[in-house]
Amino acid sequence: GRSVGQMADVLSKELVRLQEEQRIHAFALLAERKRRMREAEESGKRQVEERRRMEEDEIWRQMVNCHQGTMETYLEDIISRSVSRTADEQARTEIHAKAEKINDIAYDMESKRDRLQSENMVAELVYSFLLPEVEKETLRENVKREQRRHILAAHSVIHGQAAGIEKEGGSSADSGN
Numbered sequence: 001g002r003s004v005g006q007m008a009d010v011l012s013k014e015l016v017r018l019q020e021e022q023r024i025h026a027f028a029l030l031a032e033r034k035r036r037m038r039e040a041e042e043s044g045k046r047q048v049e050e051r052r053r054m055e056e057d058e059i060w061r062q063m064v065n066c067h068q069g070t071m072e073t074y075l076e077d078i079i080s081r082s083v084s085r086t087a088d089e090q091a092r093t094e095i096h097a098k099a100e101k102i103n104d105i106a107y108d109m110e111s112k113r114d115r116l117q118s119e120n121m122v123a124e125l126v127y128s129f130l131l132p133e134v135e136k137e138t139l140r141e142n143v144k145r146e147q148r149r150h151i152l153a154a155h156s157v158i159h160g161q162a163a164g165i166e167k168e169g170g171s172s173a174d175s176g177n
Contacts, residue, residue: 110118
């Protein structure tokens with residue numbers, strides 16, 4: 001009896017140990033499952049956060065590119081206007097300087113000339129301004145005249161051919177009847 005009692009005691013202790021081991025194993029599996037679920041959630045959150053960060057980075061890049069393009073255009077406009085303004089001012093300054101020189105030379109020449117030389121000079125200036133314009137007008141008239149002549153010739157050829165075709169069409173229609 002004693003050995004059966006000892007055996008039952010050992011088996012009872014072994015059953016308690018096995019049940020405890022199974023309970024510990026179940027807790028371990030449950031803890032492992034919870035850990036994996038948390039890791040999956042965190043991984044999903046990280047992916048969402050990474051996607052959001054990439055989108056924000058892309059928006060930032062596009063915004064910077066837009067601002068940079070706008071800034072470049074703005075600076076180009078400012079530089080272009082400054083260059084244009086400076087060129088205008090420089091051209092005006094040079095023109096005024098040359099005009100003063102020309103006026104000084106003209107006044108100096110005017111004071112040294114007599115009335116006949118002044119009239120000759122005016123006549124030469126009028127001749128040099130008017131004659132080229134008259135020549136241009138004459139050339140334009142000659143070109144118009146040549147064009148009219150060619151247009152009239154083309155019209156006569158076209159009308160002549162059209163009349164010949166009509167005659168041929170009329171005679172073949174007559175012979176067909």
